[in-house]
Amino acid sequence: MKLIVAYIQPEKLNDVKQELYRREIFKISVSNSLGCGQQKGYKKVYRGVDIEVNLLKKVRIEIAVNDAFVEPTIEAILDGAQTSVIGDGKIFVLPIEQCIRIRNRENGPQAIG
């Protein structure tokens, strides 16, 4: 069992969702997040005055999957979110120790599926 966490550009969420659907991955949780990477944000001009924007708006996707689905999920996110421009985001893959479905106390891989 793995937890896949990805930070992507907000406008790419729809494309990522479509790619996931095509690979029959329907579970997803999405939240707004603010952050920056190595570039420490960017500068822009507001009413003629420079402002440093160091926290950019991103969308965080979290998907918990069984091991067989790790590769397709990563592929889907890459296909959906990649524009090859700085700021596309990152994907993290984390091990999951335990997973329990609250409704019926099922646990382990079948609780994810």
Next chain:
Amino acid sequence: MKSRIVVMILILLACTLSGIGADEISSAITLHQDSFDMIWLLVAGSLVFFMQAGFAMVEIGLTRAKNAGNIIMKNLMDFCAGSLMFWMFGWALMYGESVNGLFGFSQFFIGGNDMVLFRNWMFQVVFAATAATIVSGAMAERTKFSAYLIYSIFISALIYPISGHWIWGGGWLSRIGFFDFAGSTVVHSVGGWASLVGTMALGPRIGKYVSQGSVVTSKPILGHNLPLACLGVFILWFGWYGFNPGSTLSGTDPTMALVATTTTLSASAGAIGAMIVSWIKFKNPDVSMSLNGALAGLVGITASTAVVSPLSAIIIGLISGFIVVFSIEFIDKILHIDDPVGAISVHGICGVWGTLAVGLFGNTTHIKGLFFGGGFKQLGIQFLGVVTVGVWVMATTGILFAIIKKSHGLRVSKHEELAGLDLAEHSTESYSGFQIFTNM
């Protein structure tokens, strides 16, 4: 007209009692009339100007948060660019000396000392701006800002003034008896037809129509602020009390009271009509459809407002409200033309209906509609006007948008559209400090 004479006699009487000579009396009357006209037209013109705020709020409310700043800029700039253009060319082509009834051709770059000319220009420029700004809503969320600026220059300088000349500037349509009191055709249909051509040239927003095989389904793209849309409708309604009653063009013409009454009744009936239809069709009284219905009622009564009875106004408004819901559905679900705010239906279709309504419900000594024993004559003339203005606007805007599309580009890139025009075109955010899902 009778009450106008009564007013004058009263003034005459007052002057006689105070014992002034005949010349002084007549000059006093003229002075009074002139001042009433001056004040009334400038006040009414200001009310019509405020409709710009109404259009901006309606459009912002019915579209997504990521494009709000872009809509503000479009509404600001089509007025600003449009008013300069109307000063340079528009007024001259619309109200200059008529060339065979086709267009005017004098008084370019107006100046001098004629205050009545300035007064009339002021009252007309806000109407031109209204026609121009209607298109902004239909083309919202995907049009290049610079392309929109080019469009606003041409509609205010050329397209609106010429068809306006035919009807209000003493042109050929007015000579054959075409009647459009405050601009169902002159203003609203012109904006509506330009919207239709513009949206067709642009194509729908990304995600609006999803095709699976041969089946195309229409997806809703929800507006982000219904309260703003509602405020916009009320501002427009308020502004309409300058638009219609101001079109008496005279501060001493008591007809303005009838005009204000029929305007109010038709708007109310329009909102009720749209609400009823949406209640039956969608099983709930739809908010944004009812708002559209109020506007539909206002557009519908604009041509005939001075020549119909209050009861006729209610019928005209109700039908406008019915038409607008069916028309919005038809344009969206059958034609697959993406009009985010319903501008084509409200201004184009209801503008046509309002213009024809003169030939159905008109009931004065000069204008007799079909239902009041006037036969088909007036209706025929109204129909001719609707068709010719429609052809003129669709042909010219068709050429205009085709040239813009080929040379400059009409639409933003996919990335810019998805990121939102606020960031992509103006690098600003309309709701800084709020977290908004800009992906939706």
